[in-house]
Amino acid sequence: MRNRTRSGWRAVFTWVNLGALLIALFVLVPMYWLIASAFKTTAGVGAYPPQFFPSPVSTANFQAAFGEYTFGRYVLNSVVVAVCATTLVLVLGTLAGYALARLPVRGKYPVMVSLLMISVFPQIAVIAPLYLIMRDLGWLNSYQALIFPYTAFNLPFAIWILRNYFLGISMSMEESARVDGAGALRTLWSVVVPQVTPGIFTAGVFTFTACWTEFLMALSFNQQNNMRTIPVGIATFGSQYTVPYGTLFAASVVAVVPIAILVLVFRKAVVSGLTSGAVKG
């Protein structure tokens, strides 16, 4: 930490790696505890002193999550909502991002600033009115009760990300396509969109992750057991007095691993999304 000179690299190397190891442990030890506890028996979960390694290793929690509890249904609900909302966000966000980046639309600046404001607005501010509206529409306990608000709340960020990518590509190809007489939508689809696929991946992974993890709206609008999403299902496992931690962690592992893999596969896209604010200023 103290010396940046290259001559002392050996010392620096050791200290830096020790620091990195501590950071990795800080993140991974609680994660290990989550996964290890998912494989403990009910007795193992409640044991004190705690079992640092599950013995015996048991998959009973996974069976209970999908058998005794209707966790499979929660997974289905989350998949339907997240896939629909992500698709909508990408289609609408690409169109809007392109328009706000490339077309001579007046009033872009106020639109972009309002989008930024909306994307940081606390969700609690819309819960009461949306609940009353959805109640009138008969939308409570339905997929659309979550798909549309998720789409609306994730669109601003997606539009910002995609707009930045559209601003970064060359305009000559789309102009020549336009001169060749290709329609605007076809030009966008076959000439422009292929150049911004990294941006689409970034916006897609962010939206999907946000939908997969969202809790407040899902808790408020879809209270019925068969319409709960994964976070609501996990939060309402068990009763007020006993929490079946083993089953709960087994369900959590099933819920968390796919999204972790998705994020790790699209690591570059995620990091570019996270840092776009910092880089653009």
Added chain:
Amino acid sequence: MASTQVAPVNPASLPGTQVPPRVGRDRMTRSLARMGWGFASPALVVIGAFTIFPILFSIFVSFENVNVTGAGFSFQGLTANNYSIVLGASLWHHALWFTTVYTVVTVVVEVALGTIFALVLERMTQGRGLMMAILLIPWSLITVVSAELWSYIYNASYGVLSGVFHNILGQPFSATVALMFADVWKTTPFVTIIVLAGLVMIPSELFEASEVDGANGWKTFWRVTLPLLRPTLGIAVLFRVLQAFGLFDLPYVLTTGGPGTSTQSLAMLGYNTMFTNLDFGPGAAVATTTAVIVLVMCLVFLRAFKAQVGKETPNA
């Protein structure tokens, strides 16, 4: 839909323009602008219908006398009572105090710790990709899962930490610290990634020049790294403050606002008022005041940030 071929749709505009080449340009611009609004409007309509309209409706509800019966909701006229009920209640005062303290402490700790982590990672010659992958895990974790995990760790009878700290969640102070720690664990990696992106953009010649001048690592950090990192840290603080102020998931699951109501955030108070007590008017008043506070903070931040950036540009 509207391709440029169909641009001359409005012959009435012809007499108003003088130079023929400009006519074509303006027509094309106008038709492209129309197309632009056509492309943008589906997104803007969805955003408007599910965010802006509810926010306005929420302000209306917060001034309404809402009557809840088995048959449904009805509005019984305008009132300022919701606000006087909320703003005078000690529950609201406590929630505001708790949320503010929570936000300030977690953001300060996370930004400081995130900066230290980023400084370590920036010096890594190998394995930085692996570290980034590890840092992304807590970011992608469902907050509810993280809350359940920490509630197991903190559990009074068989939690791993119960041998060291007795009944962490049983006392208001230790429960608050426990919540903050769970937040720091989940969010510091996010701050680290942002700060690291800012760090790697600083030209390395500046560090070398500072070393040539004889400054040690500590001096270099305060004189070179930190000032250049300020815009990045500003963004990180803004994101975190706005997010932390809307705190809901973590205390809802980990402490359920307890013991008592000592860890009840503003968003939780709003939610409980609406869905547990079915007081939609006062609930909307809590939500609206929270939103106004966030909006004011956002504007103050943007102002301060602009002023700061403006001050730094001439020097650069």
